[in-house]
Amino acid sequence: MNEFKSIDDILDFAINSEQEAIDFYTKLATVAKTDAIKEVFTDFAGEEAGHKAKLIEIKKNGSFGVITEKISDLKIADYVVNNQPSPEMTYQDALILAMHKEKAAFKLYSALADRAPNADIRNLFLMLAQEESKHKLRFELEYDEYVLREN
């Protein structure tokens, strides 16, 4: 916790994490074997860029919303086995990878919120965790709709 001295430190960390995700998906887009999967990863990178822009906006304005909304958790990421990134990934593989990444980020921010020294920092971590939870839900819904079609 020592490295997070202020709200700005936390936001910088989160912005940096989003940038890492953008780079990760952009790299996968360049190596993917089919045009359709390249497009999928480019879209994922675009979504992460949107999340980063949102955090930059919060940092600029110095304010963020208090959590009221309940995000449903389908828990698909809890039971689906994660996979390693590869050029041969299918869309199903891409969704599994993405939902695991969002789940890991959610768990990190939730853990940090539990150990936050004050209410402001705690609320910021909870807000970030909730954002990641929303992102995870977006991938889980896609997985639920198409992969688990007849289940």
Added chain:
Amino acid sequence: MDDQEVKYLKFKTYLNTYCPYCHQSFNVEKKNDKQLVFKANYKDQEMDLSLSPYLDVFESTTSHEVKEGDLLSDLLCPSCNKSLISKEIKCGECGSDVAGVIISAASKLIPFYICLKKGCEWHGLTKADERKIKLKIPRQEMPEQDKTLRIHNHQEVPYGFTSELASLEAGRCLQCKNPKCVEGCPVNVDIPAFIKLMRENDFNGAAKKIKERNVLPAICGRVCPQESQCEEKCILGYKDKPVAIGRLERFVADFERKMELVKIPIIKTKINKRIAVVGSGPGGLTVAADMALLGYSVTVFEALHELGGVLTYGIPEFRLPKSIVQFEINYLKEIGVRFELNHVIGNIITIQELLEYFDAVYIGVGAGLPTFMGIEGENFGNVFSSNEYLTRMNLMKAYLFPEYDTPMPRGNKVVVIGGGNVAMDSARSAIRTGSAEVTIVYRRSRQELPARAEEVHHAEEEGIRFRLLTNPIRYIGTDYNMVKGLECIKMELGEPDESGRRRPVPIKDSEFIIECDLAVVAIGTGPNPIIFQSSPDLKRNKWGYLDANNNTMETSISKVYAGGDIVTGSATVIQAMGAGRIAANAMHKKLSKEN
């Protein structure tokens, strides 16, 4: 025609018939033989006369035989001995005298007339009365194999309508002026027209009418989900159960086949162009038939050693007998379609190579790649995809054991994951091959089960257990890596999301284990990538399905068309046929311009 106008219509149904004077019933039942019994005068002789309750058998029960075409001079009530001859009404077909009786329908007594000429099948009532009766004739059920018997064999479950049941059911059709059922059919079969022919007892004509739009009626009559297509739109369905269109379609197609009435059309025009069809499933067969009938030279390439695609390798014998698939394919052979077996396009010939020899190509390879959930333990022994399980059973004829000694996955306690038709087929196959306990595990509630209600009903009758709102989370294996259990978690439907759907969410700490020694995963399928590996120019979407123009089914490569599951993902037989029809029309239009 105005309802009030007194015009008498021909009408045939099973009847409870009464004397208009003494109200005694004419119906007599002897050892399951139902008859209507009258007295009659014929050539100045009094005699007993019986009619079948369908009024189609007209026989003397004494030594006097009534000759075909002869007229009875009177028909009398055996109870009150009064003459039943009507003074006002004459036969609507031959003008002879008719007997007036009363039938009981729609809680009313309705006048009904029977022509006295033997062989004339006119039985009449008013249009207004006809409507009252139709609303009261129940939807007819097909006789079927007893549930305790059928779990020990692989023969088809429903036997199909008898001609009497088919006529009764056909009698329920309202013959709407603006029929919605036709819109509900992806290939737009003229449903009221074929039912009208059935009502005139022209079953052969009815079969031909269907074949104008649908080359596989015996198959569609069995496996199409009519309840969500034509029957869903049936106007009668708003007040009562819809007309059983699928069962009628099946009946006339079977009638045509059994009576050997199929006529091979003579193709008068010959077009000097060649068409390649990749895949011999329902979509490919439709394109092949349409193009062959137009005069093109058509070759169908099939990857497997038997024709029919999913109809052969996927749908079990007890739901769609293979002899029927073969019969329909033979019709295509008769009209000149060539079939090449064991040709894996994309592997031994590429699409580009096909285009060098053929003028157009249709890709109808279906979606044959199994989808797995991606949970822990899916690689344990005896965890099968439904594709493999059913392919072994159907294509490799495990159901004919010991005639075909196919190594097929057997289990004493079987779990099938999924709630679609494929899951029902897998579970019902397992019970027929001797599994003691078969359980279907489905994540959502009964309401969301994607399988046809009829299939779910049959599965339940056959003793298959349903664990609804239950989600598998991991497989448990033995020390030697064979599956021995499936860990599941109980689910509940969450709050409705933006689309209004309630999605299943797990209930905390509700995990439990279902013991099993065989698991079949039937959660859906995806596109098989083989055909695309050598054709990277074929544009696909993120799910791997082909991109095709909705109006023409043409892909990103000119003159290469595609339709069915390879474009839409898993759908129905008739939807694949509908796509095939669109592609065939577009193909013909494009190739005609080149002349």
